[in-house]
Amino acid sequence: MARHGASSGISSHSRRFSTAVNPINISLRSKQLIQLGRINNPDTFPEITHQKELQASSLTSKLDDCTGLHQIKQVHAHVIRQGHDQSCYIITKLIRTLTRLGVPMDPYPRRVMELVQFRNPFLWTAVIRGYAVQGNLSEAVSMYGCMRKEGITPVSFTFSALLKACGSVGDLSLGRQFHAQTFRLSGFCSVYVGNTMIDLYVKCGSMECARKVFDEMPERDVISWTELIAAYGKAGDMDSAAELFENLPKKDIVAWTAMVTGFVQNAKPQEALEYFHRMEMSGVLPDEVAVAGFISACAQLGASKYADRAVEIALKSGYSPSGHVVIGSALIDMYSKCGDVEEAVNVFESMNNKNVFSYSSMILGLAMHGRAREALDLFHYMVKQTTIKPNTVTFVGVLTACSHAGLVDQGRQIFASMHQTFGVEPTCDLYTCMVDLLGRAGRLQEALEVIKTMSVEPHGGVWGALLGACRIHKDPDVAEIAAKHLFEIEPDVIGNYILLCNVYASAGDWEGVLSVRKLIKEKGLKKTPAVSWVVDENGQTHKFSPGNMNHPMSDKIQETLEELVQRLTVLGYEPDLSSVPYNASDDEKRSILICHTEKLALAFSLLTTSRDCEIKIMKNLRMCQDCHTFMRLASEVTGRVIIMRDNMRFHHFRSGACSCGDFW
Numbered sequence: 001m002a003r004h005g006a007s008s009g010i011s012s013h014s015r016r017f018s019t020a021v022n023p024i025n026i027s028l029r030s031k032q033l034i035q036l037g038r039i040n041n042p043d044t045f046p047e048i049t050h051q052k053e054l055q056a057s058s059l060t061s062k063l064d065d066c067t068g069l070h071q072i073k074q075v076h077a078h079v080i081r082q083g084h085d086q087s088c089y090i091i092t093k094l095i096r097t098l099t100r101l102g103v104p105m106d107p108y109p110r111r112v113m114e115l116v117q118f119r120n121p122f123l124w125t126a127v128i129r130g131y132a133v134q135g136n137l138s139e140a141v142s143m144y145g146c147m148r149k150e151g152i153t154p155v156s157f158t159f160s161a162l163l164k165a166c167g168s169v170g171d172l173s174l175g176r177q178f179h180a181q182t183f184r185l186s187g188f189c190s191v192y193v194g195n196t197m198i199d200l201y202v203k204c205g206s207m208e209c210a211r212k213v214f215d216e217m218p219e220r221d222v223i224s225w226t227e228l229i230a231a232y233g234k235a236g237d238m239d240s241a242a243e244l245f246e247n248l249p250k251k252d253i254v255a256w257t258a259m260v261t262g263f264v265q266n267a268k269p270q271e272a273l274e275y276f277h278r279m280e281m282s283g284v285l286p287d288e289v290a291v292a293g294f295i296s297a298c299a300q301l302g303a304s305k306y307a308d309r310a311v312e313i314a315l316k317s318g319y320s321p322s323g324h325v326v327i328g329s330a331l332i333d334m335y336s337k338c339g340d341v342e343e344a345v346n347v348f349e350s351m352n353n354k355n356v357f358s359y360s361s362m363i364l365g366l367a368m369h370g371r372a373r374e375a376l377d378l379f380h381y382m383v384k385q386t387t388i389k390p391n392t393v394t395f396v397g398v399l400t401a402c403s404h405a406g407l408v409d410q411g412r413q414i415f416a417s418m419h420q421t422f423g424v425e426p427t428c429d430l431y432t433c434m435v436d437l438l439g440r441a442g443r444l445q446e447a448l449e450v451i452k453t454m455s456v457e458p459h460g461g462v463w464g465a466l467l468g469a470c471r472i473h474k475d476p477d478v479a480e481i482a483a484k485h486l487f488e489i490e491p492d493v494i495g496n497y498i499l500l501c502n503v504y505a506s507a508g509d510w511e512g513v514l515s516v517r518k519l520i521k522e523k524g525l526k527k528t529p530a531v532s533w534v535v536d537e538n539g540q541t542h543k544f545s546p547g548n549m550n551h552p553m554s555d556k557i558q559e560t561l562e563e564l565v566q567r568l569t570v571l572g573y574e575p576d577l578s579s580v581p582y583n584a585s586d587d588e589k590r591s592i593l594i595c596h597t598e599k600l601a602l603a604f605s606l607l608t609t610s611r612d613c614e615i616k617i618m619k620n621l622r623m624c625q626d627c628h629t630f631m632r633l634a635s636e637v638t639g640r641v642i643i644m645r646d647n648m649r650f651h652h653f654r655s656g657a658c659s660c661g662d663f664w
């Protein structure tokens, strides 16, 4: 009897709300009541429920299909006509659709929410999330406050929306507060919320907290793992990334790709190739991003032997460069960096679809190899004959071409038109190109003026370009200004100190050299050791460091070099002693110069390759003046083509001349 009475009471109560409460809520409520043992028949009002459920599902699918505000308003009219305007479920869906289409939260979506009398946490969350997505974090937070005032307990989606918003604006302290609230109110952390927390801490640069959340999560999914692995990669901590990756129980393509691209981003190409190989061995098929990562690793290694393998992998995985613009563009970049700009041009021409990245890679590739005219022609073709809009990277390529060819006036014109005609804002990187262009041409004061009038705060690259130019033109006064700024912006980058040292040395100012050396010592900075390498026919890499005593062929290499020096001397070669930035005796300087790593690599290549073969040498640091002259003359006496890549650009030495025209 008691059971019966309760049942009829509930049903009349429910009927009173039947037009106001959404069907999902009704059935939810019924389920709760069944659980409480208060009714035993869930179908107390089966027809109404059924009809309302049908209407609701039709309305939500209509909302899913909406592509504009006008359509939404039509569906909204149906919502009202069919009596669903008090349904939290439908109105939540409506607000989420409005958010998806970028309709501002004020006034429409918010007003719709306020008109609902009994709001549930999902409805509140839709509005909170809407504000958060639209970048209005303070209003999202204030909505959260209103919701709490109404006594509504947030759900995990509420927190994930707020945490995500804190992450995207980098507000760590607010993020922490919501982190604490999550635990206080829900007592546990779902995988989804946990992942958002990791994301928050990663975006705020707090890797330790991100790791702590990860370690304390009761349950994790592959997203939790890869999020953290990728974050370690971005933070430059590949050891932690690798440690985490090895513990990941099931390694999917996303996780493998995070490792491959992580190593590429951190300039560890050999490791990237290793992981790619392991991925293949484990039976996971590479996707486009992983293949592009592999190609970038080959580009960093600069070895054409790997280049062939990269093309093979791209084709085998079904990503032909002609049909896949990402792969095509990556291959153009790779061939350019491997010293084979001809092959880069072939790939470019074979591509059916080209975008701004393909053009930019090609322009930059031509520029790096000193083919300035072709780079500029391609740029003009792109802006006149295609609908592709140039971007920052395109202009970096174009200005690099002008810089390496000494085309000052053209570079100036292009720099001016960049903003006026193409709407590309000058960035620090573009200013760097401009300073480089003027600096190389010896217009150091003008370059300094450009920096002073910059519309953005100059970064290390800009001052670095000026300092580099001072080295070429032996100007210690401007060098000191550049160095002063550089040492403030990048106090621990040893390359800057070495550059200043070189400027003093080239001007014969040994006191200056000593003062910089003292500074390096005080700061405890370690010099990056020079290394050059060549890849033999079997794909084996041979590395040469100064002195090269470890190489099995070192005796033969010494012999070859001595012989070569004699032949070059006949052509007028004199060691350029100012290339040694120490106050040493002339004889000491001579013996230091002859051991420069690229010379050792050259001798090795002369000994081990056939006469008709191009010699390709890679170096991690900038080539010195003496080595440049040495290579140029060596290409004449040996009749060999020598392609040399240092950390700045390519030099093609052929018959006693260099593609850079000795302008570098």
Ligand SMILES: [Zn+2]
Pocket: 579, 596, 623, 624, 625, 626, 627, 628
């Ligand atoms: Zn050298």
Ligand SMILES: [Zn+2]
Pocket: 628, 650, 651, 652, 658, 659, 660, 661, 662, 663, 664
């Ligand atoms: Zn050169």
